Amino acid sequence: MSTYAYYPGCSLHGTAKEYDRSARLVCQALGLELREVEDWNCCGASSAHMVSRWLALSLPARNLQLVEKMGLETMTVPCAACYARLKDVSCELKDPEVRDKIGRVLGGQVTGRVTVEPLVGTLTTQEILDKAAGMIKKPLAGLKVATYYGCLLTRPPKVAQFDVPENPQSMDRLLRVLGSEVVEWYFKTECCGASLPVARTDIVLDLSRKLLTAAKKAGAEAIVTACPMCHSNLDSRQGEIRGRYGDDFKMPIFFFTELLGLALGYPARELLIANHLTDALSLLQGRGLA
Amino acid sequence: MSVLKFASTDQPGRNGLLALVKAKTGQDVLACYQCGKCSAGCPLSSAMDLAPHQVLRAVQLGQRDLVFQSSAIWLCVTCQTCYTRCPQEVDLPRVMDALRSQALQEKIRPAERTVKVFHDVFLGLVERFGRLYEVGLIGGYNLLARQPLASADLGLPMLTRGKLELIPRRVKDQEQIKAIFKRAAELELEEITGQSVAAAPPASVPS
Numbered sequence: 001m002s003t004y005a006y007y008p009g010c011s012l013h014g015t016a017k018e019y020d021r022s023a024r025l026v027c028q029a030l031g032l033e034l035r036e037v038e039d040w041n042c043c044g045a046s047s048a049h050m051v052s053r054w055l056a057l058s059l060p061a062r063n064l065q066l067v068e069k070m071g072l073e074t075m076t077v078p079c080a081a082c083y084a085r086l087k088d089v090s091c092e093l094k095d096p097e098v099r100d101k102i103g104r105v106l107g108g109q110v111t112g113r114v115t116v117e118p119l120v121g122t123l124t125t126q127e128i129l130d131k132a133a134g135m136i137k138k139p140l141a142g143l144k145v146a147t148y149y150g151c152l153l154t155r156p157p158k159v160a161q162f163d164v165p166e167n168p169q170s171m172d173r174l175l176r177v178l179g180s181e182v183v184e185w186y187f188k189t190e191c192c193g194a195s196l197p198v199a200r201t202d203i204v205l206d207l208s209r210k211l212l213t214a215a216k217k218a219g220a221e222a223i224v225t226a227c228p229m230c231h232s233n234l235d236s237r238q239g240e241i242r243g244r245y246g247d248d249f250k251m252p253i254f255f256f257t258e259l260l261g262l263a264l265g266y267p268a269r270e271l272l273i274a275n276h277l278t279d280a281l282s283l284l285q286g287r288g289l290a
Numbered sequence: 291m292s293v294l295k296f297a298s299t300d301q302p303g304r305n306g307l308l309a310l311v312k313a314k315t316g317q318d319v320l321a322c323y324q325c326g327k328c329s330a331g332c333p334l335s336s337a338m339d340l341a342p343h344q345v346l347r348a349v350q351l352g353q354r355d356l357v358f359q360s361s362a363i364w365l366c367v368t369c370q371t372c373y374t375r376c377p378q379e380v381d382l383p384r385v386m387d388a389l390r391s392q393a394l395q396e397k398i399r400p401a402e403r404t405v406k407v408f409h410d411v412f413l414g415l416v417e418r419f420g421r422l423y424e425v426g427l428i429g430g431y432n433l434l435a436r437q438p439l440a441s442a443d444l445g446l447p448m449l450t451r452g453k454l455e456l457i458p459r460r461v462k463d464q465e466q467i468k469a470i471f472k473r474a475a476e477l478e479l480e481e482i483t484g485q486s487v488a489a490a491p492p493a494s495v496p497s
Contacts, residue, residue, distance in 0.1 A: 010422035010424070011424075013421075013455060013459060014424045014453065014454060014455050015424060015454070017452060017453065039461055039462045040421075041416075041420040041421060041461045041467055042416045042420065042422045044413075044416065046367070046368065047408070047413050047416075048413060049368065049387050050387070050409045051391055051394060051409060051413065052391060052474055052475065052478050053314075053387065053388075053391065053478070054473075054474040054477045054478055055413075055471065055475075056387075058470050058473075058474050059416070062466070062467075062470065101477060104473065105470055105473040105474050105477060106470060107466065107470075107473070151367075151368075151369035151371070152370070155370035155371065155373070156373045156374050156381075157374060165374050189371075190333060191333040191367060191369040193333070194367040194368075194369065195367060195408070196365075196367060198408050198441060199404040199408040199431070200365070200404065200405065201440070201441075203334065203337050207333055236447075236448070272452075274451070275451045275453060276451075277444070277447055277448070
């Protein structure tokens with residue numbers, strides 16, 4: 001059994017509990033042991049870098065320091081925004097001067113030897129895909145999905161070092177293994193408005209509407225994400241989009257771990273899919289998946 | 291969109307805007323030849339007063355006021371599309387970060403006040419609890435941004451679906467979190483003034 005340090009991040013303890021629940025269940029099923037980082041703190045995304053470079057580096061660095069103390073080599077991170085900050089710091093720590101300054105801010109040294117991976121990377125290696133393929137209890141029965149990676153999983157490529165920046169494929173491969181039909185669309189890595197929904201709701205409604213329109217036009221019945229910010233912007237704002245623009249998408253938005261969990265036989269209830277603000281259960285029930 | 295002046299008003303040497311950006315980010319903004327790829331791909335450029343390539347041009351020309359008072363530096367969400375596509379590999383999100391922090395240091399009124407309020411409330415909660423407390427974020431934002439009903443429509447559905455934690459979760463080592471905020475701010479200041487404001491703490495690993 002491989003053991004990973006697991007950094008849930010703040011959203012997964014709040015608005016994205018279903019991502020946390022489904023991530024833990026599927027990892028357990030696939031033989032990956034997750035050990036939650038002990039006493040982890042907020043990585044500072046997406047606010048710390050807005051005001052202070054050293055805060056933006058030191059908050060995530062404390063978590064790397066904690067993983068070093070746990071004696072683990074690899075940390076897997078479900079949230080794309082947390083992943084971007086943690087990975088950025090692990091790259092910055094290669095510079096001895098930066099490492100030294102971060103050590104001063106933390107009040108103790110951090111080596112940066114921990115490898116940081118996005119959970120979607122951990123769960124889409126060939127080994128895991130092969131394993132999942134042999135464990136499918138409920139194939140996704142041609143469910144037509146648009147895979148949405150958002151900004152931060154693949155960009156900037158020098159830091160993220162994950163998949164292809166403009167046309168990533170990891171989730172596509174996984175979903176095909178699970179029996180989904182993955183539609184072609186051109187908004188896989190377009191931005192949903194990230195951290196702006198509170199302060200500039202108008203911008204987020206506009207960007208999210210563009211994404212929903214494109215996914216619908218491509219024939220998708222649902223969008224699949226690997227980021228709680230993307231999920232929240234697309235899932236929870238459809239009512240406001242209807243109010244403002246008149247478009248009634250009713251487009252279910254899934255975390256990739258939820259669909260993986262369903263295919264592995266977990267009931268929708270256990271995966272907390274009923275938590276979504278846009279109804280996702282009707283679509284699943286119609287296909288005999290929930 | 292604003293019309294840019296074409297004559298450089300940048301101060302020569304270390305006092306100029308170009309030099310400041312170089313010192314803060316290591317980025318050579320003169321490498322930008324204004325192809326506009328950043329602005330073409332930017333999801334926010336239509337909402338910005340200066341498009342991203344214009345921000346770089348204004349830095350090249352030393353137009354401090356135009357840059358520091360722009361909405362662009364506050365609307366950039368660091369999606370990294372521009373940096374990914376830049377043929378000259380100018381790290382524009384990092385330049386935006388540096389311009390924003392400089393504008394704050396110089397106490398320039400942010401063009402997007404609500405965005406600033408959001409980040410202040412966010413970081414205030416992280417400083418206090420070590421983790422983000424989402425209910426506190428919305429409540430604090432609504433209070434300070436004077437928008438009592440912002441996101442109110444989402445409150446009840448989120449609550450009934452168990453998406454909101456009413457009680458904040460705290461990091462155990464609160465002292466370290468507070469110290470990180472304090473020392474990070476000291477280091478920022480030190481980099482601007484070039485002088486150490488506090489002696490480095492002993493490099494012991496906290497237990």
